[in-house]
Amino acid sequence: MMPLNLAVPGEENVIKKIYGSPEIKRHLENLGFVAGGSVSIINILNGNVIVKVKEARIAIDDEMARKIMV
Secondary structure: OOEHHHOOOOOEEEOOEEOOOHHHHHHHHHHOOOOOOEEEEEEEEOOEEEEEEOOEEEEEEHHHHOOEEO
């Protein structure tokens, strides 16, 4: 298990666990990040991680990406 920001771009990963306060967990769930779901990194730009989750492209900051374990 590793943080999402360390995953290889283009490789599909399964979300194992999400860390953080209840508010952060809820926010990430609303964006589509749920345990068991798939996610892949598209690109990393200036500390932001662009990911594909549930057929949508979403940009999250590095701190949020470190809370998502794959």
